[in-house]
Amino acid sequence: MDNFRNKFIEEATEHINDLEGTLLLLEQDPENKELVEKVFRIMHSLKGGGAMFGFERISEFTHNLENIYDLVRNGEMFVSKDLLDVTLAAVDHLKNLLDDRKSELPQTLDVHQNLLAKINNILESKNAIAITKDINKDKGSTNVTSAIASKTATYYILFQPNENIFDNGTNPLYLIDELYSLGQAICIPHFNRIPDFDKLIPTQCYTYWEVILSTAQPFNAISDVFIFVEDECHIDIHKLSDYNLLENNEFYGFIQQALKSSNDIGIDNLQTLASRINASIMVKEKKTDDRLAVSKENTISSIRVSSEKLDVLMNLVSELVTTQARLSLFAENSNNNELIAIAENVQKLSRQLRDIAFSIVLIPIENLMTRFQRLVRDLSQELKKEVQFVAEGTDTELDKTIIENLTDPLLHILRNSLDHGIEEPAIRVKHGKPRQGTIMLKAFYSGANVHIQISDDGAGIDTEKIRQKAISKGLISPDAVLSQKELLEFIFIPGFSTASNVTEVSGRGVGMDVVRRKIADIRGEVEVESKLGVGTTTTIKLPLTLSIIDGLLVKIHDTFYIIPLSSVDKIYAAEHNKVVGTFNQLIVLDGQQIPFFYLRHEFELEENNAPLEQVIVVRYEDKRIGLVVDSVVGEYQAVLKPLGKYYKNQEIISGATILGDGTIALVIDTNKAIKYFAHKYKVEEVK
Amino acid sequence: MAKTILIVDDSESIREVVSFTLENEGYTVLVAVDGKDALKFLDGTEIDLVITDLHMPVMDGIELIKHIRSMEKYQRIPILFLTTESQAAKKMEAKEAGATGWIIKPFVPAKLIAAINKVIR
Numbered sequence: 040m041d042n043f044r045n046k047f048i049e050e051a052t053e054h055i056n057d058l059e060g061t062l063l064l065l066e067q068d069p070e071n072k073e074l075v076e077k078v079f080r081i082m083h084s085l086k087g088g089g090a091m092f093g094f095e096r097i098s099e100f101t102h103n104l105e106n107i108y109d110l111v112r113n114g115e116m117f118v119s120k121d122l123l124d125v126t127l128a129a130v131d132h133l134k135n136l137l138d139d140r141k142s143e144l145p146q147t148l149d150v151h152q153n154l155l156a157k158i159n160n161i162l163e164s165k166n167a168i169a170i171t172k173d174i175n176k177d178k179g180s181t182n183v184t185s186a187i188a189s190k191t192a193t194y195y196i197l198f199q200p201n202e203n204i205f206d207n208g209t210n211p212l213y214l215i216d217e218l219y220s221l222g223q224a225i226c227i228p229h230f231n232r233i234p235d236f237d238k239l240i241p242t243q244c245y246t247y248w249e250v251i252l253s254t255a256q257p258f259n260a261i262s263d264v265f266i267f268v269e270d271e272c273h274i275d276i277h278k279l280s281d282y283n284l285l286e287n288n289e290f291y292g293f294i295q296q297a298l299k300s301s302n303d304i305g306i307d308n309l310q311t312l313a314s315r316i317n318a319s320i321m322v323k324e325k326k327t328d329d330r331l332a333v334s335k336e337n338t339i340s341s342i343r344v345s346s347e348k349l350d351v352l353m354n355l356v357s358e359l360v361t362t363q364a365r366l367s368l369f370a371e372n373s374n375n376n377e378l379i380a381i382a383e384n385v386q387k388l389s390r391q392l393r394d395i396a397f398s399i400v401l402i403p404i405e406n407l408m409t410r411f412q413r414l415v416r417d418l419s420q421e422l423k424k425e426v427q428f429v430a431e432g433t434d435t436e437l438d439k440t441i442i443e444n445l446t447d448p449l450l451h452i453l454r455n456s457l458d459h460g461i462e463e464p465a466i467r468v469k470h471g472k473p474r475q476g477t478i479m480l481k482a483f484y485s486g487a488n489v490h491i492q493i494s495d496d497g498a499g500i501d502t503e504k505i506r507q508k509a510i511s512k513g514l515i516s517p518d519a520v521l522s523q524k525e526l527l528e529f530i531f532i533p534g535f536s537t538a539s540n541v542t543e544v545s546g547r548g549v550g551m552d553v554v555r556r557k558i559a560d561i562r563g564e565v566e567v568e569s570k571l572g573v574g575t576t577t578t579i580k581l582p583l584t585l586s587i588i589d590g591l592l593v594k595i596h597d598t599f600y601i602i603p604l605s606s607v608d609k610i611y612a613a614e615h616n617k618v619v620g621t622f623n624q625l626i627v628l629d630g631q632q633i634p635f636f637y638l639r640h641e642f643e644l645e646e647n648n649a650p651l652e653q654v655i656v657v658r659y660e661d662k663r664i665g666l667v668v669d670s671v672v673g674e675y676q677a678v679l680k681p682l683g684k685y686y687k688n689q690e691i692i693s694g695a696t697i698l699g700d701g702t703i704a705l706v707i708d709t710n711k712a713i714k715y716f717a718h719k720y721k722v723e724e725v726k
Numbered sequence: 727m728a729k730t731i732l733i734v735d736d737s738e739s740i741r742e743v744v745s746f747t748l749e750n751e752g753y754t755v756l757v758a759v760d761g762k763d764a765l766k767f768l769d770g771t772e773i774d775l776v777i778t779d780l781h782m783p784v785m786d787g788i789e790l791i792k793h794i795r796s797m798e799k800y801q802r803i804p805i806l807f808l809t810t811e812s813q814a815a816k817k818m819e820a821k822e823a824g825a826t827g828w829i830i831k832p833f834v835p836a837k838l839i840a841a842i843n844k845v846i847r
Binding site (some may be wrong): 093098205206207208209210213214216217242264266267270 | 739746795801802803804805821824825826827828843844845846847
C-alpha cells in the first residue's frame with residue numbers, strides 16, 4: 040500500500056501543480072469553461088485518490104471545493120476573486136497535507152479548519168447566481184464535438200451472448216448501454232433465435248445484437264466493454280472506417296432499412312458498403328489530408344522517466360564519449376584500416392547518442408513560470424502594488440539541473456523587482472508612468488548560452504547612493520571615478536547592502552551576492568543594468584548544459600588546458616619578444632591594444648624559447664583580453680569532470696576532462712582566471 | 727431508489743476505500759468482514775450487487791459465490807470479486823462458481839465505478 044501511496048503522492052503533486060497553473064489562467068479568463076472543468080476534474084481525482092490512500096483530510100477538503108466547481112461548471116456560480124484566493128490558498132495547503140512531516144502539525148490543522156470554514160462559507164452563500172454565458176456554453180460544446188469528430192472511427196460489433204448468460208448475473212443490455220456511452224451508436228436487435236412459446240425458457244437469453252458505433256475511443260475501449268463476458272458469448276468487432284460513417288446519408292439510410300427487416304446485416308455487406316463510401320469520400324477529402332497529418336503529429340506520446348535514471352544515462356554517455364575518443368586515437372595510431380572505419384562509425388553513433396541524451400534532459404523554462412506568476416500575484420497584492428508579469432521565450436530549454444538551481448535566484452530577483460523596483464501606483468502616476476508596473480521575463484538563446492533577463496519599469500537603482508555607501512564603508516576613496524557599471528557591482532558584495540539602508544531607499548541588494556554565487560555554481564553569470572527612474576534589468580547568462588562544453592584545446596609546457604570556445608574571440612600568433620619582457624602587458628593586435636597575460640608566468644613556469652607564441656583573445660566582461668599559450672591543438676568536446684574536493688578552493692580551473700590517450704586536460708574558467716590574475720597585479724602594484 | 731451494494735472484505739482499508747467511493751456515488755453500502763458474515767445480509771434484504779474479496783478467513787469468496795447462487799432470491803444478482811492480476815486461475819474458478827465480473831486490485835475509484843456500471847444501473 041505504501042507503494043501506491045507514494046505513487047499517489049507523485050500523482051497528486053502533479054495534479055496540484057497543474058491546478059495552480061490552471062487557477063492562474065482562470066484568473067485571467069474567469070469565464071473559460073474548459074479551465075473550470077479542469078479544476079473540477081483535478082479536485083475530483085484528488086478527492087478519490089486521497090480517500091483511497093489514506094489522505095482523509097485531502098478528500099474531506101477537496102470534496103467541498105469539487106462541489107463548488109461543479110456549481111461553477113453548471114453555471115450556478117461564477118468564479119469570484121474570493122473563490123480563487125481560497126482555492127490558491129488551498130493549493131498550498133494541499134501540498135502540506137501530502138507531506139507526512141507537515142500534515143499533522145498544529146499550524147497545518149489550523150489552516151485546515153480555517154480553509155474548510157471559508158470554503159463552506161462560499162458554498163453556503165453561493166452568492167450571485169450566474170445569469171450569463173449561455174452563448175459560451177454552446178460554443179464550448181460544439182468545440183468538443185468537432186474535436187471528437189476529427190479522430191472518430193466507425194466499428195461494427197456483433198454481440199451474441201450464450202443462452203445462459205443471465206445465470207451469473209449479467210445483464211447484456213447494460214453492455215449495449217455502455218457501447219452507446221462511447222459515442223454515436225445504432226443497435227439492431229435480432230429476435231430470430233427466440234423459440235416457440237411452449238419451448239421458451241424465460242431465464243435464458245435468445246436475443247443477439249448488431250451495433251454500429253462511431254467513436255473516438257480506441258479499439259480497446261470497445262473490447263473492454265465485454266471483458267466480463269468474453270467467455271460467455273460470441274463477439275465480433277470490425278473497423279469499418281476511420282471517420283463517422285453514421286453521418287453519411289447513404290450509410291445511415293442503409294442502416295435504417297436494415298432496422299426494419301429482421302435479417303442480419305452481417306459484416307460482409309457492411310464492409311462492401313463502407314469501402315464504396317470510403318472510396319468516394321477519399322477523392323473529395325484528399326485536400327484535407329494535410330490537416331489530418333498535422334493532427335496525427337500532435338498525438339506523439341511521451342513517457343515518464345525518473346530523473347535519477349536520466350542522471351545515470353548522462354553519466355554513461357559522458358563516459359562513452361570519453362572512451363570513444365580513446366578508441367579513435369588508438370585506431371588512428373594502429374594503421375589498421377578496418378579498425379579506423381569501426382572507430383569512425385562509433386564516433387558518429389556516440390555523437391548522435393550524446394546529442395539525443397542531452398536533448399532529453401533539456402526542459403523548457405516554462406515549467407518555472409507558474410511559480411513566478413504566483414509570486415508576482417501574491418506579493419503584489421501584499422505590497423498593494425499593481426504589477427503585470429509578462430514572460431517571453433518560455434520555450435527556451437535548459438539542462439534540468441540548471442533549471443533546478445535557477446529557481447531560487449530568479450525568485451529572489453523577482454522579489455527584489457516587486458519589492459524595491461516597482462513603485463506604488465500613486466507614485467507611478469505622479470511620475471507619469473502607467474499605474475500598473477510591468478515585470479518582464481525574457482529568455483533567449485545566444486550562441487551556446489541561454490540568457491534570461493528580468494526587467495522592470497520601476498524606480499531603478501540610485502548609483503549615487505551606492506557610491507556614498509561605498510565611501511562610508513571605506514571601499515573606495517571619495518575622489519574615485521567609477522563607471523555606472525562598476526558602481527552597480529557593489530550590490531554583489533556580501534554584506535554590502537544588508538548592512539546599509541540602500542534597499543529601503545532605492546533598490547535591490549538583498550542577497551544579490553547569494554544570487555551571483557548560486558548562478559556561478561551552475562557556471563552562469565549575473566549582470567545588472569539600471570537607470571534611475573526608468574527601471575532595472577538583470578541578465579543571467581547560462582550554459583546550455585553543465586556536463587559538456589565545446590573547448591579549445593591548448594598546451595602550456597607539458598600540460599593540456601581547455602578554454603571554453605564560447606568565450607574565445609580570436610587566435611593570433613605573436614613573436615616571443617612581444618609578449619615576454621614587455622612592461623605594460625599590452626600587445627597590439629589588428630591595430631588594437633589588448634591587455635594580455637602570459638600564462639607561463641601566471642602558472643609560475645619557466646619561459647620557453649619558442650620564436651612564436653599563441654595569443655588567444657577571449658571576451659572578459661565587455662573587454663578583450665589575451666591569454667598567451669605555447670600552442671593550440673584544436674577544438675575539443677570536453678566532458679567535464681569535477682576536480683575533487685582538494686582543489687575545491689581554487690577558482691581558475693573549473694574542471695578537468697580526459698583526453699583520448701588518457702591524459703588529463705584542465706578546463707580554465709577564463710572569467711575567474713582573468714579576475715584573479717588582474718587582482719594579483721593590483722596587489723603587486725600597491726606593494 | 728438508491729441501489730444497495732454488499733461489500734465483503736477482511737481488510738478494513740479496502741472496505742473503507744470501496745464504501746467511501748460508493749457512498750459518494752450515491753449507493754447504499756452494506757459491509758461484511760468475510761463470507762460467513764455476509765450471509766447475515768442474505769436474509770431477504772434487497773441487494774443489487776455483491777463485491778467480494780476472494781481470500782478471506784472463515785468463509786472465502788468462492789464459497790460465498792456458490793452459496794449466493796444456490797439461494798433462489800439471489801440466484802441471478804451480479805457478483806463482482808476483487809482480484810489481483812496474478813491470480814488468473816483463481817479468476818477462472820470464481821467465474822465458474824458464478825461470478826459476473828471482477829475488479830482488479832489495486833484499483834482507482836474510476837475503475838471501480840466502471841466495473842460496477844457494467845453490471846448494475
